[in-house]
Amino acid sequence: MTLLPRNNSLTETPPVKSKGNQLFPVFLKLDGLHTVLVGGGKVGLEKLTAMLNNSTGAAITVISKTFLPQIEALAAGTPKLTLIEKAFADTDLDGADIVIAATNDAELNKYICQSAHDRKLLINVADKPDLCDFYLGSIVQKGDLKIGISTNGKSPTVAKRLKEVLTEAIPDEIDTTLQQMSQIRENLGGDFTHKVKELNRVTAILVGAKTPPSNNNLKLLIWGLSVAFFAVVIGLLWAREPRFQSFVENVDPLFYYFLGAGFVFAMIDGAIGMSYGVTSTTFSLSMGIPPASASMGVHLSEIMSNGIAGWMHYRMGNVNWKLFWLLLFPGIIGAATGAYLVSSLEHYAVYTKPVVSLYTLILGFVILNKAINISKKRTTAKIKRIQLLGLGGGFIDAVGGGGWGSIVLSTLIAGGRHPRFSLGTVKLSRFFIALVSSATFILMLNGKHWEAVSGLVIGSALASPIAARISNKISAKAIMFAVAVIVIAISIRSIFKFLVH
Template identity: 75%
Template sequence: MPRNNSLSTLSDEKAAGGNQLFPVFLKLNDLHTVLIGAGNVGLEKLTALLNNSPLAKVTIIALKVSTEVYLLATAYSTVTIHEKLFEEQDLDGADIVVAATNDSVLNILIREAAHERKLLINVADKPSLCDFYLGSIVQKGDLKIAISTNGKSPTVAKRLKEVLNEGLPEEIDTTLQQLSTLRNTLKGDFTDKVKKLNEVTSVLVKSKPHSKFKSLFRWIIWGTIVASIAIVVSILWFRNPEFKNYVEGINPIFYYFLGAGFVFAFIDGAIGMSYGVTSTTFSLSMGIPPATASMGVHLSEIMSNGIAGWMHYRMNNINWKLFWLLLIPGIIGAMTGAYLISSLEHYAQYTKPVVSLYTLILGIVIFRKALDLKAKRSSAKIKNIRFLGLGGGFIDAVGGGGWGSIVLSSLIAGGRNPRFSLGTVKLSRFFIALMSSLTFIAMLNGAHWEAVAGLVIGSALASPIAARISNKISTKAIMISVSVIVILISLRSIINFVLKVI
């Protein structure tokens, strides 16, 4: 008896805390699911059921059925809809019940009717009424991972789903198929088979083979940053005599661009875009020619994006496959664009309104994206990443900005994970800015170096802070404010040009 009492006490202690849910995977294709409710919540539940079990037999009971539910249901022959009030006998013959109504009293009645029939039920947004939860699902072919937070935070479950979706390679399903084939060919008893399979799969839990490459890559990034700083300082020292006299009296425009660079880089690091367009717009308003303005933006972005890219690298926010697809085409496009706009430097009075028109368009694009932040992303990912990088790099160099607005927004709109897209775009931007800057330096004799120095130092100071808060800041108000400022300044520049021509 004392021993039994001890075991009982130990069991009670274990049950006192932690996630007590028992995970299972149901064969919904062999079961009958009754879904009550066909509004937005009902659509979410139905989508989850059918995405995981396309042949699931689902009966929908609802007095009002949304158009989206109708469209989804018509694509599956195993889904039926009954537009009617719920009655207890609707659960006769059911195996699983899902209540997705916004009527708390009705949800309780449905739960009682389900329990009378010994049926398990899920009640949307009411963990206390649920017998089971519909967790976030990560699927790669035959591999399926369910995530549960014990009903505490579905948002955390969704974020973990995004991380796992990006972290698990698509080839994992091929590995599963190969291991299945291998298992069927193994001979011997159960112990021998397990030993052999453990040997084959041990590589999955060993240290990543490219860890040495990442360590080398880290030194390459920092070495390039240091070298870039040395290049910029050397150019300032030898090409502009006034730089030597900065200790005695720095041109006030340096401080203007120092503050502007800090603000613009802080915004860019937080929302992943707008540094180029805001900096170029500001530079043009201060009388800087388009090519020189673009050179200043890209020189400053060497350090700011190097630091930001490094921070995202440390936080594991990089999709390496996407990085390499963007990098080479982006560099080619950026160097081509830098060469073209530099060749037209003597016609700055004509190219300035063209660039202002471009920044005006980008301002409108940013404003529209701010209003559509909650819009659903497309389920189809962009396939031609190389062309996106080529076009984004070229337009960015010609217009002094747009890499984030074009490339990052396109990736996110195409269904890419926002956090990994942001980190990857920032890191690739570092190398693209470096190569385009070298092209600008080779083409231009140099001027307005105090403005360039301000942008370089200001953006560098803001980058580490901005990368840290990239997942915490509310973006809508910032994007709207940025877009309005860009639009107004661009319009001012265009209007002034038109008035001069008239």
């Protein structure tokens, strides 16, 4: 709600008009004021709904000869909303703080305006800017964040369109940020200068400043787990796997193919938030790697790449922590179960390979569909069963060597969640899920195809820091089309080869 300077009389000489919007924005606590609304028709309902949507505890008296059923329904469920069925009299404004005239009688509206000014009350007259002391602007609200939009009475339609744009652009998670900032503000000690500096540091991420977060626990956890995991794995393999020793001493040229492939696939994944698993698995199968070994290579390489990417997204403030915890533990359970199952069937690779190829074919069409619909407005309600999504996504990802991004990220975005926060959250949770999947594969499988595995690991790790930084700067549609076509073509080729043999 925006106030205008009040004239004491309608007959006064109008002030000289200044260029630009001279309105002074304020936010009123309507629950502590008495608002009188005159008019019980469609316009009155619109004004009443706007006030109650923004101030559910507003004390409002509506005066009209008749009332729409919707207004009567609102009064039945709103204790501080009073309806008085009568013709307007100027004494109805006694005790009022704010007045709104919303009748279809122009002369009556002028009379209400004059009565309000006689009492030095602020008034809004529907569709009559010249009679208004304040306007009811369009409102964008995300939790405790509220933004008022004014076009100085020139175009309510433009204000409405701007409201739609801002509602779409501002993530719902901004309210979480506000609550956390409130807690930080309450707990800050020191003098005023220190408090200002600390709040500036914390909020720097909102304007893109590259201020490192004060809490490095996540960074230490990611790097500590990664280094410890690979140290244990390499030590065990060196002691127990002659094939691994042979690979280290005599690097197979195939390693360089997978090194380049891992780098390219990680860059694609960083740009569109998905497809590393499905592209890597499709490539590995086309190079003759069995499904379980292909999935092991994908998940081992994703430990480092997703750890780095997850950390980068954390630094950029792209992680929704509530969503992260809802996805993490079900995803870990699903991933461990899927890895155990596909490892148990490694001896039947000739039969499981076409099944996995069929799965990658389906994912190719999923990516293609997402590319086609990437610019369409999301209207689906947010998905509620996040744990079930994490469980299914983790299981399918381990069985098929990929799909966490294609399934989980696509579902979250299609369900209305903000793409940037969904991408950061999925990337960080992927690190822990890849860790569990890899451990399960290593325990179940004998060491094989280290040239493929190590190539993917190193290539994707090299690409991850670059990929995370370009994730918000690349138009993803063309890349998604290309990935979808390649995955579909290679998957069909693999299935065809199985059928003809």
